[in-house]
Amino acid sequence: MISPLVGEMSASPTEGGRCERRNNVTLDKNPLHRYCLSVIFPAAKADPMSTDFTSPTPRPGILDIAAYVPGKEHAPGVAKVYKLSSNETPLGPSPKAIEAFQKAAAKLEIYPDGQAIELREAIASVYGLNTANLMCGNGSDELLGLLCHVYLAPGDEAIITEHGFLVYKIQIMGAGATPVTVPENDCQVTVDAILAAVTPKTKMVFLANPGNPTGTYVPVDEVRRLQAGLPKNVILVLDAAYAEYVRRNDYEAGLELVSSNQNVVMTRTFSKIHGLAALRVGWMYAPLAIIDALNRVRGPFNMNAPAIAAGSAAIRDQAFMATALEHNSLWLGKLTDAFSSLGLRVTPSVTNFVLIHFPDTDGKRAPEADEFLTRRGFILRAVRGYGLPNALRMTIGSAEANEGVIAALTEFMGRA
Ligand SMILES: Cc1ncc(COP(=O)(O)O)c(C=O)c1O
Numbered sequence: 363m364i365s366p367l368v369g370e371m372s373a374s375p376t377e378g379g380r381c382e383r384r385n386n387v388t389l390d391k392n393p394l395h396r397y398c399l400s401v402i403f404p405a406a407k408a409d410p411m412s413t414d415f416t417s418p419t420p421r422p423g424i425l426d427i428a429a430y431v432p433g434k435e436h437a438p439g440v441a442k443v444y445k446l447s448s449n450e451t452p453l454g455p456s457p458k459a460i461e462a463f464q465k466a467a468a469k470l471e472i473y474p475d476g477q478a479i480e481l482r483e484a485i486a487s488v489y490g491l492n493t494a495n496l497m498c499g500n501g502s503d504e505l506l507g508l509l510c511h512v513y514l515a516p517g518d519e520a521i522i523t524e525h526g527f528l529v530y531k532i533q534i535m536g537a538g539a540t541p542v543t544v545p546e547n548d549c550q551v552t553v554d555a556i557l558a559a560v561t562p563k564t565k566m567v568f569l570a571n572p573g574n575p576t577g578t579y580v581p582v583d584e585v586r587r588l589q590a591g592l593p594k595n596v597i598l599v600l601d602a603a604y605a606e607y608v609r610r611n612d613y614e615a616g617l618e619l620v621s622s623n624q625n626v627v628m629t630r631t632f633s634k635i636h637g638l639a640a641l642r643v644g645w646m647y648a649p650l651a652i653i654d655a656l657n658r659v660r661g662p663f664n665m666n667a668p669a670i671a672a673g674s675a676a677i678r679d680q681a682f683m684a685t686a687l688e689h690n691s692l693w694l695g696k697l698t699d700a701f702s703s704l705g706l707r708v709t710p711s712v713t714n715f716v717l718i719h720f721p722d723t724d725g726k727r728a729p730e731a732d733e734f735l736t737r738r739g740f741i742l743r744a745v746r747g748y749g750l751p752n753a754l755r756m757t758i759g760s761a762e763a764n765e766g767v768i769a770a771l772t773e774f775m776g777r778a
Pocket residue numbers: 448449500501502503504527570573574601603630631632633639642643644
């Protein structure tokens with residue numbers, strides 16, 4: 363904590379500048395300054411003589427983390443590129459969000475509202491929630507990270523699923539805890555597999571619902587069974603980044619589960635259907651105690667002002683969202699049918715992307731399809747890093763992009 367340091371500084375006697383040079387750094391013998399150093403670099407306090415001052419050293423485990431690799435953006439030498447690798451919307455944001463963003467550009471010298479009240483109120487009014495239970499983040503990624511840093515410590519375990527979103531593992535390991543991966547059943551999360559992995563060390567369970575990159579979902583009855591089977595000290599994180607796209611009667615993003623339990627949180631994003639990926643806007647609905655804990659470490663101005671303004675306008679524009687959903691539903695069906703009729707297996711998706719599995723035949727595998735498509739300007743997502751080496755994930759794009767991929771894969775599969 364910073365505050366004890368401030369108290370100590372005013373109480374301590376100062377001792378004038380006695381310094382010594384060792385290992386190319388100047389060691390300050392002033393006890394007050396040494397105290398400050400020990401707060402900033404705790405290792406120096408434990409044993410200053412043993413510290414390697416020649417290079418900064420990350421905490422144990424940090425260098426074991428495989429950094430996140432975003433979807434490809436470029437197809438070298440191709441004039442027209444269709445980026446279908448990051449589940450961004452082909453329709454862009456609501457014109458009202460763009461207008462709000464531009465208006466915010468007139469006040470860039472002013473700090474944003476650290477509480478993001480305007481955005482939290484907009485979300486609260488659309489979903490009928492209490493603003494006190496909402497926290498906004500610089501993308502839902504930030505909120506997932508905060509949850510790990512506040513609730514996980516070395517020795518703790520957090521459960522993720524076989525093809526789960528890679529950010530979970532990164533943040534769990536970043537907090538010094540251990541990710542425990544449970545198998546999925548042909549890209550479908552099963553509650554029994556998660557419950558079987560719970561130990562006294564388990565502190566968190568991450569469930570992307572729907573899943574990325576699988577596109578499958580866990581019905582609400584099963585999510586309830588999962589929550590009921592978890593110890594009360596285990597946080598169930600329902601990551602509902604793609605919730606707006608789901609059209610199933612037995613799906614719920616998690617609002618009711620959060621409202622009625624102390625150990626469930628739901629995260630959402632404006633990066634997908636709202637088309638604000640560049641602005642980084644996410645939100646979380648959570649019990650007050652969890653909001654309070656995260657607020658203590660959250661950056662005081664974690665949301666920028668244009669993001670707050672654009673997000674508020676976007677979520678209030680429900681008509682624009684409905685248009686985006688209509689486009690998605692139409693093409694989700696068309697693409698699934700088209701790829702299936704080429705003999706490609708498509709995991710049934712409820713999202714804005716499809717997972718396409720390729721034959722285990724020379725010349726027809728996913729890496730070859732990826733190369734073939736990229737040469738024609740269609741950038742899909744290779745998902746080897748998600749344990750799916752022979753599949754590609756395709757974001758549903760514009761009609762032109764979708765038709766282009768269908769034509770290209772028809773040629774690739776030798777059906778042209
Ligand atoms: C399952 C899942 N959760 C969270 C996110 C992160 O979203 P954001 O852009 O809000 O950080 C993504 C983005 O791809 C996602 O697929």
